[in-house]
Amino acid sequence: MxxxxxxxxxxxxxxxxxxxxxxxxxxxxxxxxxxxxxxxxxxxxxxxxxxSVVGKSAPVVQQESEFLQRRATENNQYQVQIAHSQAVEAQQQTSNATLCSSLASRARSLESAMRQPNSPQWLDNLKQQHRSIRDAQYRNKC
Structure with missing residues (x-):
């Protein structure tokens, strides 16, 4: 029995x-x-x-676990790099915002100066300054 x-x-x-x-x-x-x-x-x-269900041998299991550990460490390193680049980008955006606002105020003052009666030579000078400020705004993605 x-x-x-x-x-x-x-x-x-x-x-x-x-x-x-x-x-x-x-x-x-x-x-x-x-x-x-x-x-x-x-x-x-x-x-x-x-x-059929075939079991994995011990070396295969060890290789898989080593691979997964390497992948996890690489992922952690990658996450650290991403966090660092995001922090640098945020810092750059804050400094870029102040630069953009100063360039915009300078461009507005030049535009108002160009509306005033000026000599042709001074008007050309103001136009060149205005063009260089607009180029700086474009370079800084304002």
Whole structure:
């Protein structure tokens, strides 16, 4: 009787699992379940074949864990680089904002000076200054 109780679970574990072939317009899936997922249709009417589960050897598991550890450290380094570049960009944007506002006020003062009666030579000078300020605004993405 004891042998029967021990043998019965072993028989259940030793039975092979069945696989079903599910087909989509572009791909084929082999499922252990009796039903195909949404979008797939069963290729064979009766499930057949066996699905084998092969365990990984110790070196393969070790290689995978080393790879995942390397990937995690690279990801952490990358996150540090991203945080540093974002901090530099934020600092640059704040300094750029003050530069842009000073350039805009200088351009407005030159525009008002150009509306005043001036000699042709002074007007050309004001236009050149105004053009250089607008170029600086463009370079600094104001």
């Amino acid at each position: 004891l042998r029967l109780l021990i043998a019965f679970p072993m028989i259940l574990m030793a039975t092979s699992a069945h696989a079903i072939k599910c087909r989509n317009a572009k791909s084929i899936l082999y499922m252990q379940d009796r039903y195909c997922p949404a979008g797939y249709t069963a290729d064979a009417t009766a499930p057949g074949g066996t699905v």
